[in-house]
Amino acid sequence: MYNRLFSPTSSALGAALFFGASTPFAKQLVGQMSPLLLAGLLYAGSGIGLLFTRLAKDRGWRHSGIVKGDWIWLLGAIGFGGILGPILLMFGLQQISAASASLLLNLEAVFTALLAWFVFRESTAYRIMLGMFLIVVGGILLSWPYSNTTQENILGAVTVTGACLCWGIDNNLTRRVSAGDPFFIAGSKGLVSGTVSTSLALSLGMSFPHWLTGCYVLLIGFIGYGASLVLFVFALRGLGTARTGAYFSTAPFIGAAIAILFFHETTSVLFWIAATLMGIGIWLHLTEHHEHEHTHEPFAHSHSHIHDDHHQHKHDFPWDGKEPHIHYHRHEFMKHSHPHYPDIHHRHKHK
Known part of the structure; x- marks a missing residue:
């Protein structure tokens, strides 16, 4: 969709x-x-x-x-x-x-x-792996028990x-x-x-x-x-x-922040350390720029879409021109370069 x-x-x-x-x-x-x-x-x-x-x-x-x-x-x-x-x-x-x-x-x-x-x-x-590591460490600190178990x-x-x-x-x-x-x-x-x-x-x-x-x-x-x-x-x-x-x-941090704001739970030094680590991890993800020449192999699927660069197909049914719309469509072979993530159209292999 x-x-x-x-x-x-x-x-x-x-x-x-x-x-x-x-x-x-x-x-x-x-x-x-x-x-x-x-x-x-x-x-x-x-x-x-x-x-x-x-x-x-x-x-x-x-x-x-x-x-x-x-x-x-x-x-x-x-x-x-x-x-x-x-x-x-x-x-x-x-x-x-x-x-x-x-x-x-x-x-x-x-x-x-x-x-x-x-x-x-x-x-x-590497920046994605590092960001992931920092977020997970933040989550561990956030849920670390305060007393001996x-x-x-x-x-x-x-x-x-x-x-x-x-x-x-x-x-x-x-x-x-x-x-x-x-x-x-x-x-x-x-x-x-x-x-x-x-x-x-x-x-x-x-x-x-x-x-x-x-x-x-x-x-x-x-x-x-x-x-x-x-x-x-x-x-x-x-x-x-x-x-x-x-x-x-980052959900545990959000939950902890709401518990502090609405239920007046106490904070600790670990909370603020976790918040800092998670913030850095998110920043590493948000600033990612992944761009290279890649190919799209022919395949077909169905999802809601607009007619962007990846959807230049023809229709075998009457279409009123409204977008987005959903139908089964085919992607042809394509080679180009642009920033992208591993989304449903970019699951190609990397060297």
Whole structure:
């Protein structure tokens, strides 16, 4: 889908903003219900909200933009990120402290980048790797426990690490389908994950909270998970997986800043060190300039687009001239040079 309102970079930072902002509000509800049920309702709010948003936006049900060969990637992303990841996380939270879990959750960005670079062969640069490193270190400092922790179950640490690996796989698989409708992709993840987590919680004897509390959780899920994931998919389309993951890693800082402003939580020296490191990391990403002569091999796909330099195709159907529009179209061989990111049209190899 072509996005006139947000650039890929602002979409990635917006995704971090919504997700990070939701964390302090969700944290206030932890004592009122189990973590598993809370996660299920947050995901359910995401899926239900995006389903109705998509129906209202499109004035009915429209094609998702997911072609036949891409369904396996979407199903894999839902399986790893929407089912296996949350289950492993909830199991791990029962074995280790929340502080240790927060520290380990920074591994998601690491796994996302490593898989993107070494498995899916996404292009990178030294400044991007350095920026990623600084952002992750900032996240680790931000979630560093303030007091000595007791001896904890190693299995808990392993399962939380496994959850991060699942989400890293999820992010890379989602990139493969990021040309599709982000509302459909994010909504599908939310509905499946919400259904699985909520059903599992109920099967374990957990009960629903008061209906007002439940609606509040669903609203947080719609904004903090749903809107965040839609923007995340937009960013994946334009930036690639590793760069999007790096920007999204600033979410803990945003959450901590909101907790300080609205819930009057205390700050520490580590908070300001983390803020500085993350700021430098983001600056390294924002100032990246990647330009060289490259080729576009012939291929075909479907997504919302305008007729820019990369979309000079003809139409085999009546067209009223309105842009952007969406249809299945073919790209012919092209060689040129211009600044670019590893987006859906620039997944070429580098020497």
